[in-house]
Amino acid sequence: MKQFTEEEHVSILADLIAIASVNEGEHEVALYLQKLLAAHDIDSDVIPVDGSTTRSNLFAKIGSGKPTIALSGHMDVVSAGNIDAWTSDPFTLREADGKLYGRGTNDMKAGLLNLVFAMIELKSEGFFNEHEGTIQLMATVGEEVGGAGARQFYQEGYMDDVDALWVTEPSVNDIIYAHKGSMNFRVDSYGEAAHSSLPELGYNAIDKLAEFINTMNERFRSLGRTNDILGDFVINTTVIEGGQQVNSIPESAHIEINARTVPELDNPEVKQIFQELEEAANAGEESQRIKVTCTMDLPSVFTDGASNFIRIMQRVGQEALGYKELPLIASTGVTDAASLLQGKDESFPFAMFGPGETRLAHKVDEYVTKDTYITFTQIVKQVCQQALQEGLH
Ligand SMILES: [Zn+2]
Incomplete structure (x- = not known):
């Protein structure tokens, strides 16, 4: 034995x-x-x-x-x-x-x-x-x-x-x-470089991303979804990166986001909301400025x-x-x-x-x-x- x-x-x-x-x-x-x-x-x-x-x-x-x-x-x-x-x-x-x-x-x-x-x-x-x-x-x-x-x-x-x-x-x-549950997302913002004295010749990827962050936070946090045992759904931007030098309009920027999901706001719904946010950000002449990628999806x-x-x-x-x-x-x-x-x-x-x-x-x-x-x-x-x-x- x-x-x-x-x-x-x-x-x-x-x-x-x-x-x-x-x-x-x-x-x-x-x-x-x-x-x-x-x-x-x-x-x-x-x-x-x-x-x-x-x-x-x-x-x-x-x-x-x-x-x-x-x-x-x-x-x-x-x-x-x-x-x-x-x-x-x-x-x-x-x-x-x-x-x-x-x-x-x-x-x-x-x-x-x-x-x-x-x-x-x-x-x-x-x-x-x-x-x-x-x-x-x-x-x-x-x-x-x-x-x-x-x-x-x-x-x-x-x-x-x-x-x-x-x-x-x-x-x-x-x-x-x-x-x-836990989910990670990466959001890429695509702009156009220009001299910072002539911003109208470019497109500021950081500005666009900042808008996205604010809209996203508002959208998710206003839902107020919670689970009696697990607590609140939470979402946070945890990484931000963008720009090359101080006198250039940034041509690219990205963030990473982590969300902690509950049955009341589950992974498929979070994905759906991100898709809507992405579509709204790219509506009209703003096409293809924002790209959302889900990089981790654990329920x-x-x-x-x-x-x-x-x-x-x-x-x-x-x-x-x-x-x-x-x-x-x-x-x-x-x-x-x-x-x-x-x-x-x-x-x-x-x-x-x-x-x-x-x-x-x-x-x-x-x-x-x-x-x-x-x-x-x-x-x-x-x-x-x-x-x-x-x-x-
Ligand atoms: Zn472990």
Whole structure:
């Protein structure tokens, strides 16, 4: 019977941290995990994403029959940022005061390993010799940038037979069962250069873009759409760039925009409004001055959090972590669930609950607490066992 020791938890995490899968290179992480699973008699598939040789999803399955619980985590990490600001090399795991430091410890290689370890232990204990049900691992690429891995899993039908989804993103203090969607847009403004003393010979791309920004803000914000649980729809221009030099009328400018969507103002409606704004901006002789491109489109996840699966998770998590309570909450952040849960209804059991802390994600000197990380393998194992025994709903 396999049980991962404290040393193994730490050394395997150190191996994964050393693979600097900064929005690329997840293939190497997938190969590492495939080898680990194979050493414990679990077959897995390394699946290239969008035909890439450096980016691959990983899929593995244990057990058989219904129901199916999908366990998901991403293999990419965000950039280390300013390396000099780190106390030590971000890609060399460092242990101090019961904490494990390194880029991706918290978000979310520890959580990903908990899923892998739990599956290996469940299989080796022979749980599936006596119980019906399937557990499938879906390790993804590119979660931090657009979610290409999750999108491909969804498109290729890996979610079709799934009855519950658990993402172990860092959220050790709360169980998240709903989150907003996220969309990015780029708006290009095309003008015509001229000397700034003779603006009538050109066309000011920045002026045109400024008008667009104002109209857009007014249009969206006046709608006042909100969701009781997720909060307000929000939209913001986050990048602006344009012009060449101070005495020339700018011939081009662009902005980037991020919107956080809710079911009351969902992604298709936002797209529709942008199309109308684009058409209005280009009406009449102003033709083709403004071009809107949607560069990211992740819908919101809205489940009711009322399943037995979530209740079990709450009970097991609370006890294992020694908490008085483990609240169920909605979040503003986005996960791979945005792609994976398309087409599922509100009663679908979904949770984001993992060993790290949301506030430490993407930060310098990111860490996961060693005890929590080790405990989480048992949490994943127990929740899966009990959910397959008691039922998901
Ligand atoms: Zn993450």
